[in-house]
Amino acid sequence: MEIDDEITEEMFSGFCKTFNETRTVICEFEKTDGGLRLSHADCAYERCSHRETCLVMQPVRDMERASEGKT
Numbered sequence: 001m002e003i004d005d006e007i008t009e010e011m012f013s014g015f016c017k018t019f020n021e022t023r024t025v026i027c028e029f030e031k032t033d034g035g036l037r038l039s040h041a042d043c044a045y046e047r048c049s050h051r052e053t054c055l056v057m058q059p060v061r062d063m064e065r066a067s068e069g070k071t
């Protein structure tokens with residue numbers, strides 16, 4: 001199915017400050033012209049108060065910055 005080619009799934013593990021436990025977050029990325037864009041995260045990333053400092057999601061922030069040309 002074509003949509004499978006447009007969505008990439010990745011898992012990131014580490015300590016979640018919000019839930020105070022080690023966890024694995026499953027993330028889905030959509031392919032864009034500039035790279036990859038997060039379409040779904042299996043945690044509270046979008047509204048999380050630790051969003052900018054969370055080490056679990058550091059690779060996601062790196063991907064977003066790379067897609068925006070901010071590396």
Ligand code: SF4
Nearest residue numbers: 016017043044048054
């Ligand atoms: S972004 Fe927030 S909810 Fe998601 S893993 Fe990091 S600390 Fe936990």
